Amino acid sequence: MLDIKFIRQNIEIVKKAIQNKNIDLDLDKLLAADERKRHVMTELEQLRSEQNKKSKGPQSPENIEESRGLKEKIKLLEKELEIVDKEFNDLALKVPNIPSEDTPVGKDESENKVLRQVGKITQFNFKPKEHWELGQELDVIDMERAAKVSGARFAYRKGAIPLLELAVINYTFSVLTNEDTLKKIGKKAKLDISSKPFRPIFPPVMIKPEVFQKMDRLEPKEERYHIPSDDIYLIGSAEHTIGSMHMDETLKEEEMPVRYIGFSTAFRREAGSYGKDVKGLIRMHQFDKLEIESFTLPENSQKEQDFIVAIIEHMVQDLGLPYQVLIMCTGDMGKQDARHIDIEIWMPGQNKYRETHTSDLMTDFQARRLNTKVKRVSGESQYVHMNDATAFALSRIVVAIMENYQTEKGTIKIPKVLQKYTGFKEIK
């Protein structure tokens, strides 16, 4: 959500963001609702003030009679306020975050901009296989039995794959919790930034509807798993329960940035992606993910995102995988995003780059409704800025490793940095 005061004072900027992000919203309607709401509020406050004055001390019968009249008027106005407020809220929720200056304006994904490509595309002197073929042949991925037991888009990962995933988890935690490593990454990226380590978090995987809404992640609801008996949702990312953990809290400037590296299972209905990526681990109803979440001072949030992207690139390079970095255009970025950066790793079996990481700079868009603030040394309170990003989506990084590290014999080498965690060098 944007600050309504900001909206009032920057109507043209907000209108442009609405247009560039292809959002169906008439801002003038919101402004009208805002004015009506304030008008009703003022009137209501005057009445309440009168009521408060009248209800002090012992009451005469005439006084009580007058107060009764006031009570009726207040009731009516409260009803009216409720209606106006709902209208205002419904419209205000649709207002998108303002894209950063370096975000390209564009209609759809075709206008996303490749910022850089790193690493040489993996070359083979044989025809590389797709990961599900390899998985089946090596008996480490079993989609058929998963379909029998749970349905489409589920998998049993077996044998070496769970060990590989655990290795990625351990490796990621070792990078993100090591201050020296972070310092080096920041220096290499020429960022003047704190090297404070990320704190490991295993968050809950279920979330209350109202908190989900405050994260602005409940919609589209068709994408979410809902458990009606308890009116609770399964998270689609650890972001959902880590980003909200400081709801209604005021952090101290001295403890900023507050950085987390979370791990959780993510649940997605994948509504509307019928027929897309039906084979293999690319698009699953359930997958495990390492997620970065960071709370910063407003002036540091953009740099924080640059740092997070640098960390991800460092890790992808460590794994020896070729990738490209994209900045998403206005038409393809999320409503909540100020800047949205994706990393796509080359998948030889599919012969293309596939999205493996997403980094979202939210500025104060989520913090405003979550009511997460920071008390500055000056004494002033401000909403914190938030960043979230994929550290690794385990299933997709497994795909990338399998396809890039396959051999002609149909075995899969383990990237060097992971070998000390897996305890083996090859899946065969």
Place this chain on the structure above:
RNA sequence: GGAGGCGUCGCAUAGUGGUCUAGUGCGCUCGCUUGGAAAGCGAGUAUACCGCAAGGUAUCGAGCGUUCGAAUCGCUCCGCCUCCGCCA
């Protein structure tokens, strides 16, 4: 799942229908005092919204209700604690 208790200003507590515009203590900030500090004394010390301001309104876990008037009474929900049951 059952029974009971509890949720008040950063923390601890007082408050059982109007005097609560929420008291007190601790903590914190500033000042006085001091060579400096402690103690002591004095002042200040939640957030949001509206307003140029004076000021007003809301918030005592959340919501709904009773009442002329609710921190206080009733209902629902959430959370915490104790005991029992069950369970990994």
